[in-house]
Amino acid sequence: MTDTCFRMKGTTLTSIVLEVIGFEPDKFESQLADKVASAPQFFTRSSLILHLATGLSATEFELLVALCRKFNLQPMAVRGETEGLKNTINDLGLADVSQSKFTESTLKSPSSSETEEAVAAQKTPVSKPPSAAQLKPAKVVSRPVRSGQQVYAEGSDLVITAAVSEGAEVLADGNIHIYGTLRGRALAGVKGNAQARVFCQSLDAELVSIAGQFIMHDKVKAACWKQPAQIYLEEDTLRIEPIA
Amino acid sequence: MAKIIVVTSGKGGVGKTTSSAAISTGLALSGHKTVVIDFDVGLRNLDLIMGCERRVVYDFVNVINKEASLTQALIKDKRTKNLFILPASQTRDKDALTIDGVQAVLDELKKEFEFIICDSPAGIEQGAQMALYFADEAIVVTNPEVSSVRDSDRILGILQSKSMRAEQGKSVKEHLLLTRYNPTRVESAEMLSVADVEEILAIPLLGVIPESESVLKASNQGQPVILDEEANAGQAYADAVKRLLGETVEHRFLEAEKKGFFQRLLGGK
Numbered sequence A: 001m002t003d004t005c006f007r008m009k010g011t012t013l014t015s016i017v018l019e020v021i022g023f024e025p026d027k028f029e030s031q032l033a034d035k036v037a038s039a040p041q042f043f044t045r046s047s048l049i050l051h052l053a054t055g056l057s058a059t060e061f062e063l064l065v066a067l068c069r070k071f072n073l074q075p076m077a078v079r080g081e082t083e084g085l086k087n088t089i090n091d092l093g094l095a096d097v098s099q100s101k102f103t104e105s106t107l108k109s110p111s112s113s114e115t116e117e118a119v120a121a122q123k124t125p126v127s128k129p130p131s132a133a134q135l136k137p138a139k140v141v142s143r144p145v146r147s148g149q150q151v152y153a154e155g156s157d158l159v160i161t162a163a164v165s166e167g168a169e170v171l172a173d174g175n176i177h178i179y180g181t182l183r184g185r186a187l188a189g190v191k192g193n194a195q196a197r198v199f200c201q202s203l204d205a206e207l208v209s210i211a212g213q214f215i216m217h218d219k220v221k222a223a224c225w226k227q228p229a230q231i232y233l234e235e236d237t238l239r240i241e242p243i244a
Numbered sequence B: 001m002a003k004i005i006v007v008t009s010g011k012g013g014v015g016k017t018t019s020s021a022a023i024s025t026g027l028a029l030s031g032h033k034t035v036v037i038d039f040d041v042g043l044r045n046l047d048l049i050m051g052c053e054r055r056v057v058y059d060f061v062n063v064i065n066k067e068a069s070l071t072q073a074l075i076k077d078k079r080t081k082n083l084f085i086l087p088a089s090q091t092r093d094k095d096a097l098t099i100d101g102v103q104a105v106l107d108e109l110k111k112e113f114e115f116i117i118c119d120s121p122a123g124i125e126q127g128a129q130m131a132l133y134f135a136d137e138a139i140v141v142t143n144p145e146v147s148s149v150r151d152s153d154r155i156l157g158i159l160q161s162k163s164m165r166a167e168q169g170k171s172v173k174e175h176l177l178l179t180r181y182n183p184t185r186v187e188s189a190e191m192l193s194v195a196d197v198e199e200i201l202a203i204p205l206l207g208v209i210p211e212s213e214s215v216l217k218a219s220n221q222g223q224p225v226i227l228d229e230e231a232n233a234g235q236a237y238a239d240a241v242k243r244l245l246g247e248t249v250e251h252r253f254l255e256a257e258k259k260g261f262f263q264r265l266l267g268g269k
């Protein structure tokens, strides 16, 4: 019988981790609303891991998940202080990944929890790093991205050979290269790739974000204003640097 | 081949109707059979600027609803040969225009005319989208101020994503028409300069029309300003029409008029 219905493979997935430091429902909701409003497209497309830095009651946890979903975030797993929440986590259709390790290299190592994924990972030969030929080609846009428009390069880099207007939004899972003036919003590494960068010929942006960290116009203005620049993440801080 | 050109802007009150009237008149004067259509259903301005408001019997919506034939609704311009006006209705709302209805009318007009000029309503919603949907080319009317430039940018985005040509993977030819340009206010940095606007919108410049009292005078007389050969606004529109027809004409009226020797001597304003 070679007619198998499915195959199991190991995979890696980058996602946003929402670290819950303290949970006061009203405060949490308004802060979350602000965060999401700052970059709506970025957040609605991303899966979410809830990291409970503090212990919550079952009711509190249910409320937390409900609030995330209300803002179109997609919690899929929980880690941290999950003691006493096992049933609630299960009922909500989430996975408890407290035991999993989270750096890329350790994903291959067998985890102590008997999840299917871990089993699959053990049985699948360690996959080679993707060669250049396997990379998804960059999305190339050669017209200006105008106010009110949005371009998203899913699973790849984004190359724009024109300007990005004020009021326009460009997003990529990888890097963003703009061979023109960036006046709008550019969000690179939207699924959490902290290595992603934004490059532009002239920096005049409303907002720049890398893997969820972002800076607004006023901060952008302080460095490389209307100059060729790159923006990248260095230990959770966004750096703006001129490119010669 | 008939060319459909939409005159659009996003923002209201920037000079779309003034420009539609002037440019269609200019094209007709150059010997091209031209019709100008008022898509601003509910407002109906074009016939006033063209000075034919008293001759409106049937309108665009009547033709779409088959309550009148195109021949009945088209108004032949009194002054200019080769020029016709299809007025808007004052009593309907914007929903009276349907894609199929508009297409049928345009198809019929294409058989007769070389240029079909569509005067768009303000905004970026349905009415404006209807006016630009079938366009081959677009004249984007912009005033030298930030909000107008931003709206023009939005309408350019819509043009290249929601027009029929865009849906077919083709592009709509873009022209920038900068109107109500006041060089003195540009010099004092109260207004954006031609270069500023060109840099942001990055589309070819069709013309710069100076802010001029002659425009108001012309519209009060119901006469497109292009017919006022003395006025700089009229001359600037004439230049723009030549460029639209492929001629290379240098841009004029970009600088503030220098004060005369005696004025300077006397310190007059």
Ligand SMILES: Nc1ncnc2c1ncn2[C@@H]1O[C@H](COP(=O)(O)OP(=O)(O)O)[C@@H](O)[C@H]1O
Residues within 6 Å of the ligand: B009, B011, B012, B013, B014, B015, B016, B017, B018, B019, B045, B122, B179, B180, B181, B209, B210, B211, B212, B213, B215, B216, B219, B233
């Ligand atoms: N170049 C100009 N100089 C002075 N006034 C102008 C000029 N162009 C337009 N106007 C005035 O601006 C107002 C709006 O013009 P209009 O053509 O009706 O704009 P729109 O059709 O875009 O709403 C009118 O009062 C018109 O006389």
Ligand SMILES: [Mg+2]
Residues within 6 Å of the ligand: B016, B017, B018, B040, B045, B120, B121
């Ligand atoms: Mg108008």
